[in-house]
Amino acid sequence: MPAPDEDLALLRQAARAAGRIAMGFWRQDPKAWDKADGAGPVTEADLAVNDALQALLTTARPDYGWLSEESEADPSRLDARRCFIIDPIDGTRAFIAGQEGFSHSLAVAEGERIVAAVVHLPVSDRTYTATAEGPALLNGLPIAPSAAGIDGATVLTYRAASEPAHWAQGRVPRFRREFRPSLAWRLCLAAEGRFDAALSLRAAWEWDIAAGSLIAERAGARVTDRLGHPMRFNSPRGMVDGLIVAGPRLHGELLSALRR
Incomplete structure (x- = not known):
């Protein structure tokens, strides 16, 4: 091998x-x-x-x-x-x-x-x-991720992720939303600290995130699905249940702020 x-x-x-x-x-x-x-x-x-x-x-x-x-x-x-x-x-x-x-x-x-x-x-x-x-x-x-906290963070995500329904008590954190077209690149941008996090609250295809997830992890970011569970790949479904990719502090704050 x-x-x-x-x-x-x-x-x-x-x-x-x-x-x-x-x-x-x-x-x-x-x-x-x-x-x-x-x-x-x-x-x-x-x-x-x-x-x-x-x-x-x-x-x-x-x-x-x-x-x-x-x-x-x-x-x-x-x-x-x-x-x-x-x-x-x-x-x-x-x-x-x-x-x-x-x-x-x-x-x-x-x-x-x-x-x-x-x-x-x-x-x-x-x-x-x-x-x-x-x-x-x-x-x-x-490369390495940023050490930012949630207030004022730049988060690579889509518009719907900013809706109150996704957040505990409907309280949307005060982050700034940005977007880039390639999901793989979004994970890498969070990995290198050009943006503070990459976030998706909907299922992601493995081919979009497999490479970026390892790059972010080895850069020092915490990389999980939207519920905070480790990602698993080459699954029968070929999908992961959303993603949170950020430095350890911001990852924890995003996870705590999300509605479960």
Whole structure:
């Protein structure tokens, strides 16, 4: 079984290849359509990146499982010791609009735990990396979350998370809400302290958060689902029950303020 550092090197190589393919479609009016059942948009670029990643990664690691937003579900992944968890383009709406804030999210799970992770933003050439035993890095330099408390914190989340119904006694904390289109990138932005937290109160697909969750954890953030439970990956459902990602102080304050 390859060491996590070997898997990380493979993921970095794959993420760079994904970026080159995506940039060939970006701002070139790629074909786009809506998935069934309101699952959001997809483009020919998503599929091209997915096909390239699957070929590269599964050829290098044929005994690993495969879970990707743009592939048919394969239940055999549940029996694999390790599994790739991939979002070929996270932030497809931003990609379609010609915005810069899309990313490639690549992770390896061993059992329920992520052991290697890369989030790559090709337009800005930002690459976040981590292994389960190593530091979280941005372009090779260590990162760390902020030490902010809840009052005045900048929280990456969607508008509905600010509704009183989600908070104990209807008291919405005095944080400032921000948004970025890629959920994987939001976790990384919290990991590096550019924003104080990333928060979602609705279920998140594993491919959106697997890589970012390890990067944030190894940076020193506390990373849980919305109820404060540890995240578990490569599950049959392929989803996690929301997320709270922040420095330990802010994480505790957000968790305490939420309605249970």
